[in-house]
Amino acid sequence: MGVNSSGDEDTTTTLETHQETLNTDNITFVDALNSEISTVLENTPNLQYDYVLGDVSDYGVSGNGHAHFDLVHEDSTIHCVIFSHRLHSFDITIDDGTHIAVKGELSYYAANGSVSLIVEDFVEVGEGNYQQTYQENKRILEEDGLLSEKTKQSLPEFPRRIGLITSVDSDAREDAVTSIHSRHPDVDLVINHTTVQGDDAMLSMMQAISELDDNARIDVIVLTRGGGSEKDLRVFNETPLCRVIHNTTTPFVVGVGHENDRTLADEVADKRVMTPTYVGEIVPKKEELETELRDVTDRLDRVYERTVQTELKATVDNLDTAYEQQVDSNLTTFSTDLDHAFEALTSERLTALETELKHALESFEQQKSHEKEKVRELTGRLNSAYQRTVQTHLEGTDERLDNAYKQHVTSELATSSADLDYALESFEQQKVHEEEKEAVAQEYSESQRRQQITIAVLVILVLLLLGILLLNL
Secondary structure, three states: OHHHHHHHHHHHHHHHHHHHHHOOOOOOOHHHHHHHHHHHHHOOHHHOOOOEEEEEEEEEEOOOOOEEEEEEEOOEEEEEEEOHHHHOOOOOOOOOOEEEEEEEEEEEEOOOOEEEEEEEEEEEEEEOHHHHHHHHHHHHHHHOOOOOHHHOOOOOOOOOEEEEEEOOOOHHHHHHHHHHHHHOOOOEEEEEEOOOOOOOHHHHHHHHHHHHHOOOOOOEEEEEEOOOOOOOOHHHHOHHHHHHHHOOOOOEEEEEOOOOOOOHHHHHOOEEOOOHHHHHHHOOOHHHHHHHHHHHHHHHHHHHHHHHHHHHHHHHHHHHHHHHHHHHHHHHHHHHHHHHHHHHHHHHHHHHHHHHHHHHHHHHHHHHHHHHHHHHHHHHHHHHHHHHHHHHHOOOOHHHHHHHHHHHHHHHHHHHHHHHHHHHHHHHHHHHHHHHHOOHHHHHHHHHHHHHHHHHHHHHHHHHHHHHHHHHO
16 A cells, blocks of 8 residues: 555656646546546447447457457448457358448457457348458459459569569568568669558559659569558559559569458569568579579580580591591592503603614614625625636636635625624614613514624625635636
C-alpha cells in the first residue's frame, strides 16, 4: 500500500505540475484514458449487438492456437479473435473474402489502446463485397487476355540494371536490395519511390512504372511491398494498375505481401515472387556464374586444344598428301622431260654419228679410190719400165738385166712400201678417229684395213710374179 500510495502521490504531483505548466486542469495520462475508455465500452449498452457483419481479411492462426482476422466493411476494420478452445468447436473454416456475421463481445486492450471483438460464434452469409469485386476484376482481365501465359515475357537471364518500385523507407526495399545484392552485388538498382497503400497508391505506382518502362537501360522492373492486411493489398487488384503492368515493354516482376498473399497484379506480371526477400531470385548467383564460367572456360580450352590438334593433324596429313602428290607430279613431269630430252639428245647424237660415219665412209671410199689409182699408176709405171728395160737391155747380158731388174724391183718395192706405209698410217689414224666417234665403225674399219692389206699383198704378189716371169724370160 505504501508503494502504491507513493506512486499515486507522484502521479498526482506530476499532473499538478503539468496542470500548472499547461494552465489547465483537464489533462490525464494514457493509461487513465484507456481505463476510462474500457469502462465506457463495458457500460455502454448501445454497443452490444447480436451480430456484426463484414468481410474476413488476413485470417491466420497464431502459435498459441488463437485465430486472428480483420472484419472489414467499406473502409472500416475491427480486429477479431477466436480463442483456441472455441476455434476447435467450429466445423467450418474461415477464408479471406467471406462475408460473415460475427457474434461476440467487445474487448478493449488498455495496454495498447486497441479494440477487439472476441468471437463466440459466426455465420457465413455469402461472398464478401470485395471478393465479388475481386472475382469480377479477374474475369475482366481474363477475358481481355491479360492472364494468359502466352502474353508473358521472358525475364533476361543476366539483368544488369533493375528498376525497383517500392516505398523507400520500407523494410521491403531493404529486403529486396539485400536479396539482389547478396546474389550478385554488381547489379545496378534504380529505386523509384511510391506509395503502396492508401488513396494515392494506385496513381503513384502507375506513374513509377511508366517512368521505369521508358528508361531503355532498365532490364527488368520489380514492384514490391511487405505484408499487410487484405484491405491494404486491395490496390494490387485494381484493373487500371494491372493493365499498366501488362502493357510494359520491360519484363515485370511483382512481389507483394507474404507467401500466402495473392493479388491480380501477381497474375498479370511476367513473374511472381512470394515476398520482397525472394526478389533476388531474378538474378543469378555471381559465385555460380563464376564457377560456370570457369567450367565453360576449361571445357572450351579442352575443346580448343582437341580441335587444334585435330586440325593440325588433318593439316599435316593434307600437307603430306599434297606434298606426295606434288612430288609425284613433279617427278612424273621431270621424268617425261628427261625422256624427251634423252630422246632428243640421242636422236641428235645418232644423227651426228650417222653424219660422221657417212663422211668417214666417203673419205674412206675416196682414199680407197686414190689407192686404187696409185696401184693402177704403179702398175702402169712398172709396165712402162719393164717395156723400156726390155727394149733397152734386151740384148744386154743377163747380169746387167739382173742388176737392172733388181735395182728396179728394189726401187719400186721401196716406193710401194713407202706408199703402203703411208696408206697404213693414214688408215690407222682414220681407224683411231673412227673408234673415238663410234664403236660401230670399228668393225667396218678393221674389215677395210684387212682388205687394204690384202690388196697390198696381192700387189706385192703380182710384182713378184712379174719379176719371176721376167727372170724366166
